[in-house]
Amino acid sequence: MRDPHSFSRPDQVSVSHLDWLAYVDFGTTTLTANATWTLDKHSDRASQVIFDMNGLHITSVVDQDGDTLEYSLGIAMEGRPYLGIPLSVEIRENTQKVSIGYTTSPNAAALQWLTAEQTRDKKYPFLFTQSQAILARTWIPCQDGPGVRFTYEAQVEVPPGMLALMSAENPQHISEDGSYHFKMEQRIPSYLMALAVGDIAYKPIGRNTGVYAEPSYVDACAWELADMQDMLDQAEGLYGEYAWGRYDVIVLPPSFPFGGMENPRLTFATPTIIAGDRSLTALVAHELAHSWSGNLVTNANWNDFWLNEGFTVYFENRIMEKVYGKDYADMLKVLEYNDLSATVEEFGKSSSDTHLKLELSDRDPDDGMSDIAYNKGAYFLRLLEQTVGREKFDVFLHTYFQSHAFEVMDTETFVAYLQEHLIEPNKAAFEGIDINAWIYGPGIPDNCPVVVSERFNLVDSALAAWKNGTPPAELNTKDWSTHEWLRFIKSLPDEITADQMTALDQAFSFTGTGNCEVADVWYELALHRQYEPAYPAIDTFLCAVGRRKFLTPLYKAMIGTESGKAMAMDIYKRARPTYHYVAVNTLDAMLGWDQEER
Ligand SMILES: [Zn+2]
Numbered sequence: 378m379r380d381p382h383s384f385s386r387p388d389q390v391s392v393s394h395l396d397w398l399a400y401v402d403f404g405t406t407t408l409t410a411n412a413t414w415t416l417d418k419h420s421d422r423a424s425q426v427i428f429d430m431n432g433l434h435i436t437s438v439v440d441q442d443g444d445t446l447e448y449s450l451g452i453a454m455e456g457r458p459y460l461g462i463p464l465s466v467e468i469r470e471n472t473q474k475v476s477i478g479y480t481t482s483p484n485a486a487a488l489q490w491l492t493a494e495q496t497r498d499k500k501y502p503f504l505f506t507q508s509q510a511i512l513a514r515t516w517i518p519c520q521d522g523p524g525v526r527f528t529y530e531a532q533v534e535v536p537p538g539m540l541a542l543m544s545a546e547n548p549q550h551i552s553e554d555g556s557y558h559f560k561m562e563q564r565i566p567s568y569l570m571a572l573a574v575g576d577i578a579y580k581p582i583g584r585n586t587g588v589y590a591e592p593s594y595v596d597a598c599a600w601e602l603a604d605m606q607d608m609l610d611q612a613e614g615l616y617g618e619y620a621w622g623r624y625d626v627i628v629l630p631p632s633f634p635f636g637g638m639e640n641p642r643l644t645f646a647t648p649t650i651i652a653g654d655r656s657l658t659a660l661v662a663h664e665l666a667h668s669w670s671g672n673l674v675t676n677a678n679w680n681d682f683w684l685n686e687g688f689t690v691y692f693e694n695r696i697m698e699k700v701y702g703k704d705y706a707d708m709l710k711v712l713e714y715n716d717l718s719a720t721v722e723e724f725g726k727s728s729s730d731t732h733l734k735l736e737l738s739d740r741d742p743d744d745g746m747s748d749i750a751y752n753k754g755a756y757f758l759r760l761l762e763q764t765v766g767r768e769k770f771d772v773f774l775h776t777y778f779q780s781h782a783f784e785v786m787d788t789e790t791f792v793a794y795l796q797e798h799l800i801e802p803n804k805a806a807f808e809g810i811d812i813n814a815w816i817y818g819p820g821i822p823d824n825c826p827v828v829v830s831e832r833f834n835l836v837d838s839a840l841a842a843w844k845n846g847t848p849p850a851e852l853n854t855k856d857w858s859t860h861e862w863l864r865f866i867k868s869l870p871d872e873i874t875a876d877q878m879t880a881l882d883q884a885f886s887f888t889g890t891g892n893c894e895v896a897d898v899w900y901e902l903a904l905h906r907q908y909e910p911a912y913p914a915i916d917t918f919l920c921a922v923g924r925r926k927f928l929t930p931l932y933k934a935m936i937g938t939e940s941g942k943a944m945a946m947d948i949y950k951r952a953r954p955t956y957h958y959v960a961v962n963t964l965d966a967m968l969g970w971d972q973e974e975r
Pocket residue numbers: 663667685686689
């Protein structure tokens with residue numbers, strides 16, 4: 378099966394190991410690097426090896442003895458520039474390694490170069506990567522599909538005074554000469570290649586867990602993520618040994634476009650989870666769960682993305698239940714369901730983009746990755762759990778992870794495995810349950826498990842009291858977590874008046890809150906209701922935060938009206954240079970942003 382998003386032909390020649398040497402140049406915002414790939418030939422007649430690349434300037438290609446190898450650069454496919462181009466290298470019978478010298482483009486999509494001003498401590502510039510889904514090829518020539526795994530070693534040179542970290546065995550202290558060596562002994566796919574460079578400090582949390590962040594922030598981050606070790610221990614208890622040695626988290630500057638990225642041994646995380654009350658740590662449980670679902674058993678290509686994300690959301694919730702209790706986990710499940718319903722509503726109930734098994738072959742995979750894979754996937758697994766009972770389902774999942782460790786998985790292989798190991802042995806229980814409707818069909822099937830949250834019921838009571846005239850300050854909101862506040866704000870009536878919003882704002886200080894999740898839903902409502910007192914704070918928020926999940930709904934809420942559109946364009950013009958490519962890519966399309974407007 379060919380990966381529709383890669384030019385490489387690992388069925389003919391694949392790679393098994395990478396030796397990477399790189400100089401990080403903040404002056405030119407480029408990497409000058411050498412990627413030496415060890416080859417695995419699957420045919421004696423193989424005469425070339427093909428790599429994916431996008432925007433790289435190739436300077437040399439040689440074999441293990443330093444002898445020059447012929448190579449050619451292909452041309453981009455019509456209408457699919459995001460794939461980049463193939464780099465085909467001629468190989469001989471005795472070619473064991475191919476060593477590619479190159480420089481990255483200053484615009485490389487995976488790399489975000491921040492000036493010192495864009496960091497928290499403002500002393501040093503910062504660099505981080507985001508390779509998923511198909512951006513690794515913008516900083517390393519590679520066989521850039523999740524189906525190809527390799528080990529790696531790296532030597533990275535950065536300016537003195539800065540720390541470099543990778544998805545590998547990492548240093549905990551800044552080296553004097555800016556030289557760092559990395560080793561990843563477990564085989565990983567290219568989308569898990571990661572690098573971060575900056576003024577970064579380390580603080581341990583537990584036995585094999587810890588946090589990296591800018592020096593002035595590392596204590597706050599370590600306090601917020603204090604439960605990491607417990608999460609890791611609970612996760613191991615559920616689905617088997619953690620396969621990666623250490624588990625650390627780096628809290629990045631605010632332009633990181635995602636909540637988190639499950640880079641092995643070192644999760645990359647947004648600072649928007651540092652809420653000050655430990656209420657947004659589900660994200661760490663999520664990225665940690667990927668150490669099994671995704672990093673250990675990996676989707677074969679991006680059409681099978683739900684095998685990574687659906688399993689991870691399910692697993693994340695199980696970890697949260699272990700650490701914080703069922704009431705807490707139930708809130709998260711209800712929020713997932715609400716998000717899922719909203720996405721199905723937006724795409725249309727019969728849209729093929731609401732299938733678990735996606736068809737992204739002709740598209741940039743990043744465009745097709747919605748929360749369907751995450752939340753519909755998780756609810757499908759909950760249906761399986763509900764059908765056979767938790768005990769049997771846990772045994773099934775434990776065995777699934779352990780028996781497919783360091784392998785790829787596609788939807789059809791999983792369905793066959795599910796059939797043999799769960800459905801057949803529990804035939805009677807599965808009577809009348811059509812799993813294909815979930816995987817290959819649209820929308821939310823009728824047998825979707827129903828979750829009730831006791832804690833949300835209390836929020837709904839408070840909301841009813843408010844509607845009946847109880848002043849906001851007298852509502853029982855004691856001990857509410859972020860999730861309860863989200864429930865409250867999202868349930869406010871569409872026709873809420875400016876006076877009512879002012880009263881709520883006075884009681885609860887939503888406008889200007891440091892909790893980005895709360896800020897995001899409040900600002901979305903403010904934009905819909907044209908509640909202008911929040912506008913300056915919305916401007917500040919959009920210029921300070923680069924997490925795509927927060928940006929998209931706010932810009933969308935603005936562009937509905939003429940004046941809103943003008944406001945959106947004004948803010949975007951200023952904020953765009955601070956956003957990562959991944960966010961820019963989505964927002965440019967949504968706002969109809971023309972490059973020339975820059
Ligand atoms: Zn995930």
